[in-house]
Amino acid sequence: MTALPDLAAIEAMDAADGLRAMRERFILPEGLVYLDGNSLGVASKAAFTELQAAAAEEWGQDLIRSWNTAGWFDMPLTLGDRVGRLVGAAAGQTAVCDTTSINIYKALHAAMALRPDRTIIVAEAGSFPTDIYMAEGVVSTRPGASLRLEGVDAPEIEDLIDGDVAVVLVNHVNYKSGELRDMAALTQKAHEHGALVIWDLCHTAGALPVDLDGAKADFAVGCTYKYLNGGPGAPAFVYAAARHHGAISQPLSGWWGHARPFAFEKHYAAGEGIRRFLCGTQPILSLRALKGALDIWDEVDMAALREKSLGLTDLFIALVEEKCAAYGLEFESSREREKRGSQVSFRHPHAYEIMQALIARGVIGDFRAPSTMRFGFTPLYLRYADVWRAVEILEEILRTGAWQDARFAVRSAVT
Ligand SMILES: Cc1ncc(COP(=O)(O)O)c(C=O)c1O
Numbered sequence: 397m398t399a400l401p402d403l404a405a406i407e408a409m410d411a412a413d414g415l416r417a418m419r420e421r422f423i424l425p426e427g428l429v430y431l432d433g434n435s436l437g438v439a440s441k442a443a444f445t446e447l448q449a450a451a452a453e454e455w456g457q458d459l460i461r462s463w464n465t466a467g468w469f470d471m472p473l474t475l476g477d478r479v480g481r482l483v484g485a486a487a488g489q490t491a492v493c494d495t496t497s498i499n500i501y502k503a504l505h506a507a508m509a510l511r512p513d514r515t516i517i518v519a520e521a522g523s524f525p526t527d528i529y530m531a532e533g534v535v536s537t538r539p540g541a542s543l544r545l546e547g548v549d550a551p552e553i554e555d556l557i558d559g560d561v562a563v564v565l566v567n568h569v570n571y572k573s574g575e576l577r578d579m580a581a582l583t584q585k586a587h588e589h590g591a592l593v594i595w596d597l598c599h600t601a602g603a604l605p606v607d608l609d610g611a612k613a614d615f616a617v618g619c620t621y622k623y624l625n626g627g628p629g630a631p632a633f634v635y636a637a638a639r640h641h642g643a644i645s646q647p648l649s650g651w652w653g654h655a656r657p658f659a660f661e662k663h664y665a666a667g668e669g670i671r672r673f674l675c676g677t678q679p680i681l682s683l684r685a686l687k688g689a690l691d692i693w694d695e696v697d698m699a700a701l702r703e704k705s706l707g708l709t710d711l712f713i714a715l716v717e718e719k720c721a722a723y724g725l726e727f728e729s730s731r732e733r734e735k736r737g738s739q740v741s742f743r744h745p746h747a748y749e750i751m752q753a754l755i756a757r758g759v760i761g762d763f764r765a766p767s768t769m770r771f772g773f774t775p776l777y778l779r780y781a782d783v784w785r786a787v788e789i790l791e792e793i794l795r796t797g798a799w800q801d802a803r804f805a806v807r808s809a810v811t
Pocket residue numbers: 495496497498524526527567571596598599619632
C-alpha cells in the first residue's frame with residue numbers, strides 16, 4: 397500500500413489543482429466543510445446576480461414585458477440545451493422544467509406509448525424511492541402494466557430485461573452508495589430486447605462526464621439543485637433522443653407543450669420535439685438562478701472535473717480507512733474508480749447521530765435511512781485540505797464518543 401499524503405502534501409495538491417480558482421465563484425460560509433453538494437449545491441455569485449436582476453429589474457420594473465424581452469418564455473429550452481451539453485446531449489433534446497419526479501412520470505408514459513404491445517417497467521428496488529413511486533403511479537393508470545424490480549424479482553437488472561419489457565428506469569449513480577452504472581452497456585442490452593431506457597441522472601449531472609447521445613440513451617431525467625448548484629427546488633431536466641421526437645406523446649398535455657400556446661386553440665396539439673414535454677408556467681426566478689449557476693459550468697472541463705472528483709474520493713476513502721478503522725464504519729461505495737460517482741458512503745449503526753455531531757462541528761454531509769452517512773465531493777469548490785479536515789473531525793468524534801450526546805439523536809424532518 398502506498399503511504400498516505402500528510403497535510404503538507406495535501407496542501408501542495410491544492411496548490412497544483414487546475415480547478416482551484418473556481419472556488420472563488422461560490423459563496424461558502426467561513427469555516428464550513430461542505431460535503432453535501434450531492435443534495436443541495438452551494439450558492440454562487442453568478443446565481444445571486446441573476447436572481448437580483450430578475451427580481452429587481454425584470455419583475456420589478458419590466459413586469460409582463462419580460463416574458464419577451466428577458467427571454468423568460470424560452471428559458472426551459474435555452475437552459476435545457478446548456479444542461480444537455482453537460483450530459484452529452486446535442487441541442488434540441490433537453491428541457492428544464494418541473495421536478496425529476498414529474499419528468500419521470502412523463503418519460504415513463506412516453507416510453508410505454510412507444511412500445512404499445514409491451515406491459516413491463518423494470519426498475520431498481522434500491523433506486524431513489526420517487527422513481528419507484530412514480531413507476532407505481534404509471535402502472536396504476538395503464539391497465540395490464542406491471543413493475544419488475546431489481547433486488548426483488550432478480551438480483552441484477554440485466555436479468556429482468558426480455559421481450560415483454562417496454563422500459564427500464566435506472567439510476568446512473570445510486571443515491572445511497574454512489575455506485576455508477578455502465579450507461580452504454582445497459583442501454584445496449586435493453587435495446588437488444590427492444591426495450592427503451594430512462595436514465596435518472598440526478599447524481600450524475602455536474603458530477604461526472606456522461607454521453608447520452610453516444611450511449612444511444614432514449615430518455616433521461618435529472619435535477620439541477622445538486623451538483624449543478626441551481627438552488628433549492630430548482631427545476632429538473634428531461635431529455636428525449638431526437639430519433640423519438642416524431643412519435644412521442646406524454647399525458648401532461650398542458651399549454652406550454654402546445655404547438656401554438658398563444659393561439660389559444662380549443663384542443664391540444666403537441667409542440668415540436670422536446671417542447672412537448674413542457675406542461676405549464678415555469679418558476680422563472682428559479683430558472684434565473686440556474687442560469688447564473690450554468691454560466692460557471694460553461695467554463696468547466698468535465699474531464700478535469702472527473703479527475704479531481706476521483707482524487708477527492710480516493711483521498712477520503714484512504715484517510716477514513718486509515719484513521720477510523722477501529723470504529724465500526726462499513727464502506728458502502730465502490731473502490732473501483734469506474735464504478736464510483738462523486739460521493740462516498742459509510743454505514744454505521746449510529747450513522748444519524750455521528751452525522752449530526754459532524755454537522756455541529758462544521759462538516760456537513762447527510763444521512764440516509766437506515767444507516768448510511770453520505771459524503772458528496774464537488775470539485776468546483778472543495779479542496780483536498782477540506783477532505784483532510786473532515787476526516788480529522790470524524791476521527792475525533794468517533795474516538796471521543798462525542799456523537800453520544802443526546803441532542804444528536806433528535807431527528808429532524810429532513811435528514
Ligand atoms: C436519484 C434521484 N431521483 C429523483 C430525485 C427527486 O427529485 P425531485 O424531488 O426533483 O422530484 C432525487 C432527489 O434527491 C434523486 O436523488
